[in-house]
Amino acid sequence: MNLPKLSRERLAQIVAGDIAPGSYVNLGIGMPTLVADCLPPERGVILHSENGILGMTRLPEGEPVDVDVINATKEPVALLPGASITDHVVSFSMMRGGHLDLTVLGAFQVSQAGDLANWDTGSPDSIPAVGGAMDLAAGARRVLAMMQHVDRDGAPKIVPECTYPLTGRGVVDRIYTDLAVIDVTAQGLVVRAMVQGLDRAALQAATAVPLIFDPACGALRP
Amino acid sequence: MLNKVVPSLEEAVAGIPDGATLLIGGFGASGVPTELLQALLAAGARELTVVNNNAGNGEPGLSQLIRAGRVRKVICSYARSSNPRKPNAEAFAEWYAAGRIELEVVPQGTLAERLRAAGAGIGPFFTPTAYGTRLAEGKETRVIDGRGYVLEQPLHGDVAFVKAHLGDGWGNLTYRYAGRNFGPVMCMAARLAVAQVDRVVGVGGIAPEAVMTPGIFVQRVVERPNEPA
Numbered sequence: 001m002n003l004p005k006l007s008r009e010r011l012a013q014i015v016a017g018d019i020a021p022g023s024y025v026n027l028g029i030g031m032p033t034l035v036a037d038c039l040p041p042e043r044g045v046i047l048h049s050e051n052g053i054l055g056m057t058r059l060p061e062g063e064p065v066d067v068d069v070i071n072a073t074k075e076p077v078a079l080l081p082g083a084s085i086t087d088h089v090v091s092f093s094m095m096r097g098g099h100l101d102l103t104v105l106g107a108f109q110v111s112q113a114g115d116l117a118n119w120d121t122g123s124p125d126s127i128p129a130v131g132g133a134m135d136l137a138a139g140a141r142r143v144l145a146m147m148q149h150v151d152r153d154g155a156p157k158i159v160p161e162c163t164y165p166l167t168g169r170g171v172v173d174r175i176y177t178d179l180a181v182i183d184v185t186a187q188g189l190v191v192r193a194m195v196q197g198l199d200r201a202a203l204q205a206a207t208a209v210p211l212i213f214d215p216a217c218g219a220l221r222p
Numbered sequence: 223m224l225n226k227v228v229p230s231l232e233e234a235v236a237g238i239p240d241g242a243t244l245l246i247g248g249f250g251a252s253g254v255p256t257e258l259l260q261a262l263l264a265a266g267a268r269e270l271t272v273v274n275n276n277a278g279n280g281e282p283g284l285s286q287l288i289r290a291g292r293v294r295k296v297i298c299s300y301a302r303s304s305n306p307r308k309p310n311a312e313a314f315a316e317w318y319a320a321g322r323i324e325l326e327v328v329p330q331g332t333l334a335e336r337l338r339a340a341g342a343g344i345g346p347f348f349t350p351t352a353y354g355t356r357l358a359e360g361k362e363t364r365v366i367d368g369r370g371y372v373l374e375q376p377l378h379g380d381v382a383f384v385k386a387h388l389g390d391g392w393g394n395l396t397y398r399y400a401g402r403n404f405g406p407v408m409c410m411a412a413r414l415a416v417a418q419v420d421r422v423v424g425v426g427g428i429a430p431e432a433v434m435t436p437g438i439f440v441q442r443v444v445e446r447p448n449e450p451a
Contacts, residue, residue: 029304050330051249051400067251068399074250074304085399087406087434088249089338092331096351120356127277127318128327129302130357135331138350169354169370 003206004197005149005178006222013038014220015104015146015176019045023101024054024094026136028118029073030106032146041080048100050132052091055083072132095132095139102142105133107172109162110145112209114172114184117164118145130167137168149177149206156208158182158189179203181220182211193218225391227422227443231261234416234444238267238381245337245379245408246274246284250304253401255383255418256283257446262383263287269294273337273379275330275404277301277314285313293323297377299330327357334407336377341410341439346375379412386435389419389445393437394428402434409439418446 006014008031016038019025026048027035039045041057048054050072057078059065065076079085094100109117116137119130137143150156158175175182180194180203190212194203196219204211228234235258238244244262248254256279263286270293277296278285287293296314303309317323328336329351339347348371352358362373384405386395395417397405409415417435422445 049400051252051403053400066399068253068401070250070252070400079399085402087402088330088334088404089407092334096331096335096349115354125319127302127315127325129300130327130329131300132330134329134351134355134357138353139331166355 003179003202004195004222006195006220008034008178010222011146011176011178014181015144019102021045024048024099026050026095026100026103026140028103028105028133028136029131032104032106033073035104035146048091048094049077050091050095052086052088053077053079053083054086054094055080092132092135095135098139098141100136100140102144103136103140104144104146105136107145107147107157108164109157109159110147110172110175111159111162112184112189114170115162116143116145116167116172117162118167120165122165133167137171142173143171144174144176145172146176149179156206159208179206188212190214191217193220195220195222223391226393226437226441227389227391227445231257231418231444231446232265234258234418234442235261235265238262238265240267241269242267242380243271243273243378245382245404245412246272247382247384247403247405247408248279249275249400249403251279252399253385253397253403253405254279254283255385258383258416258418258444259283259287263290263292268292271295271297273297273333273377275299275333276311277325278311280310281313285311288313288317288323295324295326297326297328297333299328299333301325301327329357332374333377334404336374337404337407337411339376340378341407344376346373348373377411379408380414382408382412382415384408384415384417386417386419388421388423388428389417389440389443390423390427390437391425391443393417393440393443394433395419395435395440396428396432397434406435406439409435414442415440416442416444418444420448421445
């Protein structure tokens with residue numbers, strides 16, 4: 001089945017467009033790092049990194065790399081005027097103490113209750129590695145999951161219960177996929193917008209949980 | 223006159239016993255005390271429990287200790303190589319697959335906070351991080367005012383190795399940019415904190431308000447200038 005869908009870059013633009021100026025934001029590893037490219041400094045969104053940096057941006061082409069100025073993915077970054085650097089205790093106090101306005105995290109699965117699975121496949125030959133994912137999931141004020149709507153085999157990633165090991169229980173507020181923007185609410189999963197040209201039945205068929213469609217459900221330009 | 227500066231790496235790592243719990247600063251390649259680790263390899267301590275955010279940073283340093291069979295257990299948040307094309311923790315992966323090294327996975331913020339608790343005289347503490355997940359299994363949990371928490375234990379080190387920028391005879395330290403990461407909290411959490419510094423300055427050479435780790439938390443300082451890039 002060939003559904004109309006958003007490119008990763010377009011999805012990153014949509015996520016970035018929903019982030020208010022002045023927000024303090026941590027972007028998780030993987031697809032969420034693309035969101036940084038859509039948040040130039042003039043947008044006034046302040047990016048945080050686990051290793052203590054607050055106020056970073058992409059390293060301009062040709063600028064020298066400094067091993068001590070890196071993001072959580074260990075890529076070189078640049079410091080903005082106004083940036084600060086702290087140790088790990090203070091940096092994780094920003095994350096765990098509810099000071100970050102939001103985080104965008106990649107996901108293997110999200111459940112209808114907002115459970116997030118994004119750190120381990122549970123495969124016996126993989127080395128379990130969590131990094132700061134559980135701290136962000138538990139501590140950020142808003143948690144946005146950003147992922148493909150279905151996995152490589154076409155199986156839905158929005159599920160009644162996660163089968164992968166959990167990162168946090170009931171933590172996801174909103175899901176951004178290449179097909180739709182969906183809020184996790186007490187009433188269930190509410191579709192706020194879907195990609196242009198996709199019909200509701202097709203979106204429901206790609207989702208393992210019953211969807212509620214917002215009467216004002218918008219269309220996402222691919 | 224108080225002088226914590228020691229003249230050699232050998233003296234900086236002297237007296238570290240077998241079975242020690244060793245806290246190692248660093249995040250990625252930033253703030254890693256590689257030369258202290260290599261000096262410890264030469265000194266020969268075995269059966270080490272290592273606390274580090276990662277399980278290796280390329281071949282020099284921790285990976286060498288692992289390959290030499292000196293490390294019994296690693297306590298860390300991210301033991302996988304971050305980039306499969308540039309693996310940083312291959313030695314750990316091989317030894318782990320062979321069942322020759324133990325791993326305790328700790329969420330990164332819980333790792334920092336367990337170290338802080340140890341350094342600040344705090345006992346076990348409740349945190350919502352990891353509640354309802356596999357990493358809470360076997361730990362006491364409690365629901366307080368409707369929110370679930372996991373009881374976590376302080377994490378004390380016998381020894382800490384950190385990499386700092388400037389150090390003085392009193393043990394005061396500064397760090398370069400994000401090279402600070404786990405350095406300050408690990409110095410606090412260990413009985414013997416050893417700092418390798420880019421440059422030793424005279425006492426008073428660091429402005430008091432610029433000191434990032436006060437000397438009370440540091441027992442030895444050794445100068446190890448950065449190799450020119």
